[in-house]
Structure formats: structure tokens, C-alpha cells
Amino acid sequence: MGKPIVYGAEYSVYVRIVRLVLAEKGIDYELVPVDVFAAEGIPAWYFEHHPFGRIPAFCYDGFRLFETNAIARYIDEAFEGPALQPADARGRARMGQIIGMLDAYGYRAMVWDVAVERLEKAEPDSALIAGGLAQAETVLKVLRSLKPQGPWLLGDQLTLADLHAAPIIAYFVKVTQGRDLLARFADIRDWYTRVADRASFTRTEKVA
Structure with missing residues (x-):
């Protein structure tokens, strides 16, 4: 299946949230740089991952997600590692x-x-x-x-x-x-x- 892929920039608060979740779960991943503030603009290919051109976006085994909260919950529920959501x-x-x-x-x-x-x-x-x-x-x-x-x-x-x-x-x-x-x-x-x-x-x- 390969590694999960996170699309975004290190400077982004919301990209960091997703990376923190992956790190706490002990999951290796690939960070593909996407700079939404680049002078040349957002790469055209990226809109296939996020139709609004925001970061982060996420892909694993052909399953694509955007929106930080959805990504974080999916990672917690789909991967092994310590639970990051309350049981109740x-x-x-x-x-x-x-x-x-x-x-x-x-x-x-x-x-x-x-x-x-x-x-x-x-x-x-x-x-x-x-x-x-x-x-x-x-x-x-x-x-x-x-x-x-x-x-x-x-x-x-x-x-x-x-x-x-x-x-x-x-x-x-x-x-x-x-x-x-x-x-x-x-x-x-x-x-x-x-x-x-x-x-x-x-x-x-x-x-x-």
C-alpha cells in the first residue's frame, strides 16, 4: 500500500496538526510540498486533491481526503496506535x-x-x-x-x-x-x- 501522503507546507498550522496525529500514532508518511503562497500560484495538479486549493490534503491506498478534522479522525480510526479520541x-x-x-x-x-x-x-x-x-x-x-x-x-x-x-x-x-x-x-x-x-x-x- 505504501506510505500515507500528506500534501502541504511545513509552515502550515493545519498541516502540522495532521503530521502530529501521524507521529503520535507512530505512522511513517511522505510530505509532498505544496506552497499555497508561492509566487507562481498553486500547482494545477493539486486541485485534484483539494478543489479549494487549501492545505493539507491526504492520500492513502487511493483514498483521498481534504479537511484537517476529517483527515485526523480517519488516521486515528484506520491505523494502529494509541487511541486519540475518547471512548465515550x-x-x-x-x-x-x-x-x-x-x-x-x-x-x-x-x-x-x-x-x-x-x-x-x-x-x-x-x-x-x-x-x-x-x-x-x-x-x-x-x-x-x-x-x-x-x-x-x-x-x-x-x-x-x-x-x-x-x-x-x-x-x-x-x-x-x-x-x-x-x-x-x-x-x-x-x-x-x-x-x-x-x-x-x-x-x-x-x-x-
Whole structure:
């Protein structure tokens, strides 16, 4: 059957989520570079894998998928390795809620409005950053309120929620304002430190 193939770029938060899932499951894979920001544009062949030209996309044994959440769940359910989804319905619902919240309210604010704006713009938009930080604070408050006792976001089991949240937080804390805000939420800061110490996190870090 060969290896699973992930299409995307190392810089992508969502590509990293899929790579983290594969790493935690102990699955060898091939990363085929696709740079959606390349000057020459998205390669024409890639639209066969993702009709909207986003990353990541995934292929294994002729089975193609796009959308990070679908890919992550498929990998967890189709391959051997530690289970990354709760066994109970409420746990899976909470996991889905956290992932959905991060996609809807966390990613844009934390990654683009704060980190990218601060790191990559010659003249950062202070109002955009302020709005992003306000939204990020709400996201962190909700994560804190939902997190039970235990090392991970759902308690004692590392799940797809942890692997979804960590790359977003990793980008956010590239800037001082992100680190300072995270430091105000000690339990979420400590959770992030535990994730960042995992071998999978180190292996999927973008090489400068």
C-alpha cells in the first residue's frame, strides 16, 4: 500500500496538526510540498486533491481526503496506535467542541491577527492585533473552563483536541504579546509546555 501522503507546507498550522496525529500514532508518511503562497500560484495538479486549493490534503491506498478534522479522525480510526479520541460520547463531543471553537474563534485571531501581523508586517495594524488578543483571551478562558483535572485538555487522555490546539498556540507564542497572555493562564500554559515537550512536537517543528 505504501506510505500515507500528506500534501502541504511545513509552515502550515493545519498541516502540522495532521503530521502530529501521524507521529503520535507512530505512522511513517511522505510530505509532498505544496506552497499555497508561492509566487507562481498553486500547482494545477493539486486541485485534484483539494478543489479549494487549501492545505493539507491526504492520500492513502487511493483514498483521498481534504479537511484537517476529517483527515485526523480517519488516521486515528484506520491505523494502529494509541487511541486519540475518547471512548465515550460526551468526551468525543467535548473534543469536537474544542476543535470547532479553535477553528472558528482561535486560529484567525491568534495566528493571523496577532502573530503574523506582528511578525511579518512592516507596519503592524495595532487595532487588528488588539482585537486578536481580546479574542485570544476569550479562547484561553474557555479552554481553562473546559479543562478537567489531568495533564491534557480532556483529562488523562491525549486526544485530537490537544494536537489541534498546540500548533495554534505555538504560532501565537512566537510573539511577546502571545507569551504574556498565555502566562496569565497557568494551567493552559503548563498544558502547552507538556505538549511542546513531546517528541512528535519536536519532529514537526518547521526548520528555519
